[in-house]
Amino acid sequence: MTPSDKAALRAEMRAIRKRLAEVGPEAAERAASHMADLPPGDLLAVYRAMGSELDPEPLARALVASGRRLCLPVVLERDAPMIFRAWTPGEPLELDAAGCPAPLPLAEAVDPDLIVTPLLAFDDTGGRLGQGGGYYDRTFAARPGATRIGLAYAGQATANLPVEAHDIRLHGVLTEAGYRSFGISH
Template sequence: MTQPGKSALRAEARATRRHLAASFPGAAGKAALFVDVLPPGPIVAAYCAIGSELDPEPLVGALLVSGRSLCLPVVLERDAPMIFRRWSPGDPLKPDAAGCPAPLPLAAVVDPDLILTPLLAFDDFGGRLGQGGGFYDRTFAVRPGVMRIGFGYSGQRVPRLPMESHDIRLHGVLTEVGYTAARKV
């Protein structure tokens, strides 16, 4: 059950993110400059930005140059954890069960070492406010060893987010001002 305050937080965070996206169009390129401070791992799960989400495209290019392989999440069932399929820029995509662009079924299923996740808001303790579908939290729950990294604007940081029992904390967040590891709760 979602806390009543989360829908109000989401509405406010969406408005903030839209404002940040319009005000800082170069933020994604600046964030990509910090590719070398991301935690290690040969396979990184990116995502296809929707709406005002910070677009990981510049970071994807930097990850490829640094020798990492990429994959994208795929929702097969709305209430199940996501799977990940190998992906390179230019590979064909089609909408998955959640309507997000995803690699075709012929792409190999892989296990990422690091998952980049979009967000509406984040805090210093690894709290992440997502869209509310639970796709990332369900996926993180079955992949406890994977590094969970939020990707967003520094202006999406809030003092503290409410966390529910099913919410899984991030290990850190990458923004246009750098990478910050989550503080212990």
């Protein structure tokens, strides 16, 4: 697949995700209701939704209520893996090097057991189409022991995403329809 083909696929999937967000405003709450089906882990990385990404805020609240700890990714350098800092909903955030909301530098740096990631599309083999910056793939490569979970609308599923050598597959995906494991080992 050429870079222009991948750019066109990203544009198409952004439009689909935007429509899904408009017609399914309750999807984030419904996805959070399936939290008990997630793989085990005491420390989970979530993200702060931007644009039409499925908002992990309801999931974050449910995880904290169940006794799990949270963290958020932080981009310090554009071509390096992200780091993670401890975070609890309601704590102050600032923009990181990629312009995403992130915990303040005084927050503890941590190593999550499970990383919840946004995406544009996913397939039945754990393939993930992201925004194209490579932040999550670099981070997944640097943290091979962490479980990788996509958070998405069920309608973001697609057949056979183009996967390149640097793309790292997800272990599962959580949608408003439930949790799906892809049977991928670490």
